[in-house]
Amino acid sequence: MSVISDSGVRAPSPPFTDEHEDLRATVRRWVESEIVPEQDTWERRREFPRELFDRAAELGFLGLKYPERLGGQGGDAVHDAVWAEELAAAGACGGVGAGLGAHTGIATPPIFSFGTAEQHERFLRPAIAGERIAALGITEPGAGSDVASIRTTAKRVDGGWLVNGSKTFITNGVRADFLVCAVRTRPEGGHAGISFLILERGMEGYEVSRKLEKLGWHSSDTGELAFTDVHVPEENLLGAENEGFKLIMANFQWERLLMALGAVGAMDWCLRRSVAYALERRAFGRAIGSFQAIRHKIAEMATKLEAGRAMSYAALRLLDSGQDALREVTAAKLFTQRAAVETADEAVQIHGGYGYMREYEVERVLRDARLGPIGGGTDEVMKEILGRGFGL
Ligand SMILES: Cc1cc2nc3c(=O)[nH]c(=O)nc-3n(C[C@H](O)[C@H](O)[C@H](O)COP(=O)(O)OP(=O)(O)OC[C@H]3O[C@@H](n4cnc5c(N)ncnc54)[C@H](O)[C@@H]3O)c2cc1C
Known part of the structure; x- marks a missing residue:
């Protein structure tokens, strides 16, 4: 019987190049040698070790598509696509893919695209180096699919905003060092009143209220977060005010x-x-x-x-x-x-x-x-x- 998935050597299909295929082979070797043998233990512990971020950074995986001037690999979006596909194809559990993927694929890209040079230095550079873990906070207990109905509010005060509210189901939410967080900066307006602020662990009033138990993705920490009068400085606004949608x-x-x-x-x-x-x-x-x-x-x-x-x-x-x-x-x-x-x-x-x-x-x-x-x-x-x- 022939094996369909091993049907011979093929040229990479566009937009993949030989360089992308080399990356695929490198990711596969890493997953098979350093993740697969350990992951059942991590699943039981309900968390993969933080050091995995360090190791992924050392191998360049956390900055594949980001410029070298910020510590990235200077690659393109296709490199990131290979990374996402190959983690799963090589057998990494969903929790590892989710934790590393939330960091590289959903939490840091808006900082790169919408952030200032100063925000690149404060958040993106250490995230690429594995020194600071990132999470994206949009979903709330009362607002999932209906993103426009989020209720976490950010009220203007001297030098920044005062944030009150909560987020749930946040991947990396328990140990994230910073959260790219959707907030309501205008009470009216649905979509039009949403902005993004970067909240940082250690800010007074920022609390991880719960680590959630789940059907799958056991080795990823999924958190519920509560914010009580968190003072977020002006320079942590990401993108334009009220244009977060x-x-x-x-x-x-x-x-x-x-x-x-x-x-x-x-x-x-x-x-x-x-x-x-x-x-x-x-x-x-x-x-x-x-x-x-x-x-x-x-x-x-x-x-x-x-x-x-x-x-x-x-x-x-x-x-x-x-x-x-x-x-x-x-x-x-x-x-x-x-x-x-x-x-x-x-x-x-x-x-x-x-x-x-x-x-x-x-x-x-x-x-x-x-x-x-x-x-x-x-x-x-x-x-x-x-x-x-x-x-x-
Ligand atoms: C493990 C895990 C990790 C996650 N990680 C993150 C994260 O890192 N950051 C983050 O912000 N969020 C995260 N999420 C949240 C995720 O994106 C939401 O769960 C998802 O968007 C659905 O929202 P909800 O759970 O509130 O469901 P609801 O919106 O309440 O939906 C409930 C049901 O109603 C249906 N429904 C809702 N609206 C409509 C409609 N208009 N028409 C037809 N049917 C509708 C839905 O399809 C669903 O079947 C995560 C969730 C999980 C479970």
């Missing part, structure tokens, strides 16, 4: 594409694992892969993987060339997240009882994948965006 929208496209690529990586891993198991496991005197039912499951997994990969790479090509990719990113996010849940579920089924066991890892991939249709905008919200795009 633009920042949210710009960030969402990249976050959703990274999630799509992560799901593609996870599907690839599930397929390779399942094929290997189907070739090795025997029942009724034969390898289970010789049963048509198992072969067809593998075929369906491979089809979802190819479709998800094609959609995600097409969206990446558009975004990378500076074109509008709203429809393509939204469709890729919608398709891949559900496909990854289904693929992981089939992987569990192919593994039989062993699939339900922790040591075989497919059960963890299934639990981790379940966040995909919820986080970064739910399936229902993706469908709304796509449907409205047709003028409906």
